[in-house]
Amino acid sequence: MGSNGIKHVRVDERLIHGQVATMWTNTIKATRIMIVDDAVVKNDMEKIALKTAVPAGVKLSILTVKGAANNINSDKYAGQQVFLIVKSPQALRGLVDAGVELPQINVGNMSTKAGSRQIKKSVSVTDENLEDFDYLSKKGIKITAQMVPSEDAVEFANLLKK
Amino acid sequence: MDYIIAAHGRYAQEVKNSCQMITGQTTNIYAVTFTEEMGVTDVLDAYTAVYSPINETAIIVDIVGGTPCNAAQMFRAKHPEVKVVSGLSLGLIIPLSLGESLEGAMLGAKENIQFVEQKVNKTTVSDDGEEED
Numbered sequence: 333m334g335s336n337g338i339k340h341v342r343v344d345e346r347l348i349h350g351q352v353a354t355m356w357t358n359t360i361k362a363t364r365i366m367i368v369d370d371a372v373v374k375n376d377m378e379k380i381a382l383k384t385a386v387p388a389g390v391k392l393s394i395l396t397v398k399g400a401a402n403n404i405n406s407d408k409y410a411g412q413q414v415f416l417i418v419k420s421p422q423a424l425r426g427l428v429d430a431g432v433e434l435p436q437i438n439v440g441n442m443s444t445k446a447g448s449r450q451i452k453k454s455v456s457v458t459d460e461n462l463e464d465f466d467y468l469s470k471k472g473i474k475i476t477a478q479m480v481p482s483e484d485a486v487e488f489a490n491l492l493k494k
Numbered sequence: 495m496d497y498i499i500a501a502h503g504r505y506a507q508e509v510k511n512s513c514q515m516i517t518g519q520t521t522n523i524y525a526v527t528f529t530e531e532m533g534v535t536d537v538l539d540a541y542t543a544v545y546s547p548i549n550e551t552a553i554i555v556d557i558v559g560g561t562p563c564n565a566a567q568m569f570r571a572k573h574p575e576v577k578v579v580s581g582l583s584l585g586l587i588i589p590l591s592l593g594e595s596l597e598g599a600m601l602g603a604k605e606n607i608q609f610v611e612q613k614v615n616k617t618t619v620s621d622d623g624e625e626e627d
Contacts, residue, residue, distance in 0.1 A: 350515070350516040351515075351516050354516055354517070354588060355516065355517060355518075384610055384611075479518075480516070480517065480518040481518070482517065482518030482519060483518055
Protein backbone atom coordinates (compact mmCIF):
# COMPACT_ATOMS: atom_id res chain seq x y z
CA MET A 333 0.00 0.00 0.00
CA GLY A 334 0.93 3.67 -0.32
CA SER A 335 3.75 5.31 1.56
CA ASN A 336 1.70 8.05 3.20
CA GLY A 337 2.12 6.36 6.60
CA ILE A 338 -1.53 5.46 7.15
CA LYS A 339 -1.55 1.92 8.44
CA HIS A 340 -5.11 1.43 9.62
CA VAL A 341 -8.35 3.39 9.36
CA ARG A 342 -11.14 2.89 11.88
CA VAL A 343 -14.62 4.35 12.21
CA ASP A 344 -15.24 4.48 15.95
CA GLU A 345 -17.53 6.97 17.59
CA ARG A 346 -15.79 6.48 20.93
CA LEU A 347 -12.43 7.41 19.32
CA ILE A 348 -9.73 6.33 21.82
CA HIS A 349 -11.22 3.92 24.37
CA GLY A 350 -10.47 0.51 25.91
CA GLN A 351 -10.59 -1.57 22.73
CA VAL A 352 -8.57 0.97 20.77
CA ALA A 353 -5.95 1.84 23.40
CA THR A 354 -5.44 -1.68 24.67
CA MET A 355 -5.93 -3.91 21.65
CA TRP A 356 -5.84 -2.16 18.30
CA THR A 357 -2.89 0.13 18.93
CA ASN A 358 -0.75 -2.91 19.82
CA THR A 359 -2.05 -5.08 16.99
CA ILE A 360 -1.37 -2.36 14.44
CA LYS A 361 1.91 -1.36 16.14
CA ALA A 362 0.78 2.24 15.73
CA THR A 363 3.30 5.00 16.42
CA ARG A 364 0.71 7.75 16.01
CA ILE A 365 -3.03 7.95 16.55
CA MET A 366 -4.68 10.53 14.34
CA ILE A 367 -8.17 11.79 15.11
CA VAL A 368 -9.75 13.53 12.12
CA ASP A 369 -12.84 15.46 13.14
CA ASP A 370 -13.68 19.12 12.52
CA ALA A 371 -15.75 19.40 15.73
CA VAL A 372 -13.27 17.70 18.09
CA VAL A 373 -10.53 20.15 17.08
CA LYS A 374 -12.67 22.93 18.59
CA ASN A 375 -13.72 20.98 21.69
CA ASP A 376 -11.21 21.37 24.54
CA MET A 377 -13.00 18.92 26.81
CA GLU A 378 -12.95 16.16 24.24
CA LYS A 379 -9.31 16.89 23.49
CA ILE A 380 -8.35 16.47 27.15
CA ALA A 381 -10.08 13.08 27.20
CA LEU A 382 -8.14 12.03 24.09
CA LYS A 383 -4.83 13.18 25.55
CA THR A 384 -5.56 11.12 28.66
CA ALA A 385 -6.55 8.03 26.71
CA VAL A 386 -3.69 7.86 24.22
CA PRO A 387 -1.34 5.01 25.19
CA ALA A 388 2.13 5.91 26.48
CA GLY A 389 4.71 6.26 23.75
CA VAL A 390 2.15 6.84 21.00
CA LYS A 391 1.94 10.27 19.39
CA LEU A 392 -1.43 11.93 18.98
CA SER A 393 -2.72 14.23 16.27
CA ILE A 394 -6.12 15.89 16.38
CA LEU A 395 -6.84 17.43 13.00
CA THR A 396 -9.58 18.87 10.83
CA VAL A 397 -10.30 17.08 7.56
CA LYS A 398 -8.53 19.87 5.69
CA GLY A 399 -5.53 19.91 8.05
CA ALA A 400 -5.15 16.13 7.95
CA ALA A 401 -5.39 16.01 4.15
CA ASN A 402 -2.73 18.72 3.83
CA ASN A 403 -0.35 16.98 6.20
CA ILE A 404 -0.86 13.50 4.75
CA ASN A 405 -0.56 14.67 1.17
CA SER A 406 2.69 16.48 1.94
CA ASP A 407 4.12 13.12 3.13
CA LYS A 408 4.49 14.33 6.68
CA TYR A 409 3.87 10.85 8.10
CA ALA A 410 5.87 8.80 5.62
CA GLY A 411 7.64 6.02 7.52
CA GLN A 412 5.28 6.24 10.49
CA GLN A 413 2.52 3.81 11.45
CA VAL A 414 -0.53 6.06 11.62
CA PHE A 415 -3.75 4.73 13.13
CA LEU A 416 -6.43 7.03 11.76
CA ILE A 417 -9.71 7.18 13.69
CA VAL A 418 -12.89 9.05 12.74
CA LYS A 419 -16.36 9.15 14.32
CA SER A 420 -18.24 8.74 11.06
CA PRO A 421 -17.51 7.92 7.41
CA GLN A 422 -18.21 11.54 6.48
CA ALA A 423 -14.71 12.60 7.53
CA LEU A 424 -13.21 9.80 5.42
CA ARG A 425 -15.22 10.96 2.43
CA GLY A 426 -13.72 14.41 2.98
CA LEU A 427 -10.19 12.97 3.08
CA VAL A 428 -10.71 10.90 -0.07
CA ASP A 429 -12.14 13.91 -1.89
CA ALA A 430 -9.01 15.83 -0.88
CA GLY A 431 -6.90 13.17 -2.58
CA VAL A 432 -5.86 11.08 0.45
CA GLU A 433 -5.25 7.39 -0.25
CA LEU A 434 -6.77 5.11 2.39
CA PRO A 435 -5.56 1.51 2.64
CA GLN A 436 -8.86 0.03 3.87
CA ILE A 437 -11.58 1.03 6.32
CA ASN A 438 -12.65 -0.89 9.41
CA VAL A 439 -15.90 -0.07 11.19
CA GLY A 440 -15.74 -0.53 14.97
CA ASN A 441 -18.41 1.24 16.98
CA MET A 442 -21.28 3.44 15.81
CA SER A 443 -24.04 4.05 18.36
CA THR A 444 -27.77 3.90 17.82
CA LYS A 445 -29.31 7.24 16.83
CA ALA A 446 -32.65 8.55 15.64
CA GLY A 447 -33.25 7.10 12.20
CA SER A 448 -30.40 4.60 12.42
CA ARG A 449 -30.63 0.84 12.07
CA GLN A 450 -28.44 -1.72 13.78
CA ILE A 451 -26.51 -3.92 11.35
CA LYS A 452 -24.17 -5.54 13.85
CA LYS A 453 -23.58 -5.54 17.60
CA SER A 454 -22.23 -2.02 18.28
CA VAL A 455 -22.75 -0.77 14.72
CA SER A 456 -25.81 1.30 13.75
CA VAL A 457 -25.97 3.35 10.57
CA THR A 458 -28.11 6.18 9.24
CA ASP A 459 -29.02 6.66 5.59
CA GLU A 460 -26.39 9.39 5.41
CA ASN A 461 -23.74 7.01 6.79
CA LEU A 462 -24.72 4.40 4.23
CA GLU A 463 -24.43 6.89 1.41
CA ASP A 464 -20.92 7.83 2.62
CA PHE A 465 -19.86 4.17 2.91
CA ASP A 466 -21.26 3.50 -0.54
CA TYR A 467 -19.30 6.45 -1.92
CA LEU A 468 -16.07 5.17 -0.33
CA SER A 469 -16.71 1.63 -1.52
CA LYS A 470 -17.20 2.87 -5.09
CA LYS A 471 -13.78 4.50 -4.85
CA GLY A 472 -12.43 0.96 -4.55
CA ILE A 473 -11.72 1.02 -0.80
CA LYS A 474 -12.32 -2.25 1.05
CA ILE A 475 -14.64 -1.82 4.04
CA THR A 476 -14.85 -4.30 6.91
CA ALA A 477 -16.49 -4.42 10.33
CA GLN A 478 -14.52 -5.75 13.29
CA MET A 479 -14.90 -4.60 16.88
CA VAL A 480 -11.83 -6.20 18.49
CA PRO A 481 -8.81 -7.86 16.85
CA SER A 482 -9.74 -11.33 18.15
CA GLU A 483 -13.08 -11.16 16.33
CA ASP A 484 -13.20 -12.01 12.59
CA ALA A 485 -13.48 -9.10 10.18
CA VAL A 486 -16.66 -9.27 8.09
CA GLU A 487 -17.30 -7.54 4.78
CA PHE A 488 -19.32 -4.43 5.55
CA ALA A 489 -21.49 -4.92 2.46
CA ASN A 490 -22.58 -8.36 3.70
CA LEU A 491 -24.06 -6.82 6.83
CA LEU A 492 -26.32 -4.64 4.74
CA LYS A 493 -27.87 -7.57 2.85
CA LYS A 494 -29.63 -8.94 5.94
CA MET B 495 -1.43 -19.76 32.79
CA ASP B 496 -4.92 -20.06 34.30
CA TYR B 497 -6.46 -17.49 36.62
CA ILE B 498 -9.31 -18.20 39.00
CA ILE B 499 -10.77 -14.86 39.97
CA ALA B 500 -13.04 -14.57 42.98
CA ALA B 501 -14.73 -11.77 44.88
CA HIS B 502 -17.68 -10.74 47.00
CA GLY B 503 -20.90 -10.79 44.97
CA ARG B 504 -20.76 -10.92 41.18
CA TYR B 505 -17.69 -8.69 40.94
CA ALA B 506 -15.38 -11.40 39.53
CA GLN B 507 -17.85 -12.47 36.84
CA GLU B 508 -18.40 -8.86 35.86
CA VAL B 509 -14.65 -8.11 35.76
CA LYS B 510 -14.41 -11.02 33.32
CA ASN B 511 -17.35 -9.69 31.27
CA SER B 512 -15.86 -6.19 31.22
CA CYS B 513 -12.49 -7.58 30.17
CA GLN B 514 -14.12 -9.42 27.28
CA MET B 515 -15.78 -6.19 26.15
CA ILE B 516 -12.25 -4.93 25.48
CA THR B 517 -10.21 -8.01 24.60
CA GLY B 518 -12.82 -10.32 23.07
CA GLN B 519 -13.35 -13.85 24.40
CA THR B 520 -10.91 -14.86 27.16
CA THR B 521 -9.69 -18.45 27.50
CA ASN B 522 -7.74 -18.50 30.76
CA ILE B 523 -9.98 -16.65 33.24
CA TYR B 524 -12.40 -18.54 35.50
CA ALA B 525 -14.74 -16.46 37.63
CA VAL B 526 -16.08 -17.57 41.00
CA THR B 527 -19.06 -15.79 42.51
CA PHE B 528 -19.43 -15.65 46.29
CA THR B 529 -22.92 -14.82 47.49
CA GLU B 530 -24.43 -14.23 50.96
CA GLU B 531 -25.72 -17.75 51.43
CA MET B 532 -22.35 -19.38 50.66
CA GLY B 533 -19.79 -20.49 53.24
CA VAL B 534 -16.04 -20.68 52.95
CA THR B 535 -16.19 -24.37 52.02
CA ASP B 536 -18.61 -23.55 49.19
CA VAL B 537 -16.03 -21.15 47.79
CA LEU B 538 -13.32 -23.76 48.28
CA ASP B 539 -15.46 -26.27 46.36
CA ALA B 540 -15.95 -23.72 43.58
CA TYR B 541 -12.16 -23.35 43.27
CA THR B 542 -11.74 -27.12 43.15
CA ALA B 543 -14.43 -27.38 40.46
CA VAL B 544 -12.69 -25.01 38.04
CA TYR B 545 -9.08 -25.87 38.93
CA SER B 546 -7.14 -27.78 36.32
CA PRO B 547 -3.97 -29.38 37.77
CA ILE B 548 -2.47 -29.54 34.27
CA ASN B 549 -2.13 -25.77 34.05
CA GLU B 550 -0.16 -23.42 36.23
CA THR B 551 -2.77 -21.49 38.19
CA ALA B 552 -3.12 -18.38 40.33
CA ILE B 553 -6.17 -17.39 42.34
CA ILE B 554 -6.86 -13.66 42.30
CA VAL B 555 -9.19 -12.36 45.01
CA ASP B 556 -10.64 -8.92 45.73
CA ILE B 557 -9.39 -8.15 49.25
CA VAL B 558 -7.04 -9.71 51.78
CA GLY B 559 -8.93 -11.45 54.59
CA GLY B 560 -12.26 -11.78 52.80
CA THR B 561 -13.90 -15.19 52.38
CA PRO B 562 -12.65 -15.64 48.77
CA CYS B 563 -9.14 -14.98 50.09
CA ASN B 564 -9.54 -17.27 53.10
CA ALA B 565 -10.87 -20.05 50.89
CA ALA B 566 -7.91 -19.53 48.57
CA GLN B 567 -5.53 -19.96 51.50
CA MET B 568 -7.27 -23.22 52.35
CA PHE B 569 -7.01 -24.29 48.71
CA ARG B 570 -3.30 -23.56 48.82
CA ALA B 571 -2.90 -25.97 51.71
CA LYS B 572 -3.67 -28.76 49.23
CA HIS B 573 -2.06 -27.11 46.21
CA PRO B 574 0.97 -25.20 47.49
CA GLU B 575 2.13 -24.38 43.93
CA VAL B 576 -0.95 -22.16 43.38
CA LYS B 577 -0.24 -18.46 43.91
CA VAL B 578 -2.83 -16.26 45.63
CA VAL B 579 -2.97 -12.56 44.78
CA SER B 580 -5.31 -9.87 46.11
CA GLY B 581 -6.48 -6.67 44.41
CA LEU B 582 -8.70 -7.99 41.61
CA SER B 583 -9.33 -5.26 39.05
CA LEU B 584 -9.94 -4.81 35.33
CA GLY B 585 -6.48 -3.24 34.99
CA LEU B 586 -4.98 -6.47 36.37
CA ILE B 587 -7.10 -8.94 34.39
CA ILE B 588 -6.79 -7.41 30.90
CA PRO B 589 -3.01 -7.95 30.65
CA LEU B 590 -3.30 -11.44 32.19
CA SER B 591 -5.90 -12.45 29.61
CA LEU B 592 -3.46 -11.26 26.93
CA GLY B 593 -0.63 -13.42 28.25
CA GLU B 594 1.32 -10.87 30.30
CA SER B 595 3.24 -12.36 33.26
CA LEU B 596 1.59 -12.19 36.68
CA GLU B 597 4.40 -10.01 38.02
CA GLY B 598 4.18 -7.63 35.03
CA ALA B 599 0.43 -7.35 35.26
CA MET B 600 0.58 -6.67 39.02
CA LEU B 601 3.07 -3.85 38.42
CA GLY B 602 0.86 -2.39 35.69
CA ALA B 603 -2.24 -2.62 37.86
CA LYS B 604 -0.48 -0.73 40.66
CA GLU B 605 0.51 2.00 38.19
CA ASN B 606 -3.07 2.11 36.92
CA ILE B 607 -4.07 3.68 40.25
CA GLN B 608 -3.10 7.27 39.57
CA PHE B 609 -4.31 10.85 39.36
CA VAL B 610 -5.47 10.92 35.76
CA GLU B 611 -4.85 14.64 35.16
CA GLN B 612 -1.14 14.17 35.75
CA LYS B 613 -0.94 11.89 32.75
CA VAL B 614 -2.31 14.42 30.27
CA ASN B 615 0.73 16.67 30.57
CA LYS B 616 3.13 13.91 29.57
CA THR B 617 1.45 13.20 26.24
CA THR B 618 2.74 14.51 22.94
CA VAL B 619 -0.13 16.10 21.08
CA SER B 620 -0.51 18.08 17.96
CA ASP B 621 -3.58 19.54 16.40
CA ASP B 622 -4.39 22.11 13.80
CA GLY B 623 -3.39 24.89 16.17
CA GLU B 624 0.01 23.42 17.01
CA GLU B 625 3.14 22.27 15.22
CA GLU B 626 3.53 18.53 14.89
CA ASP B 627 6.75 16.78 15.73
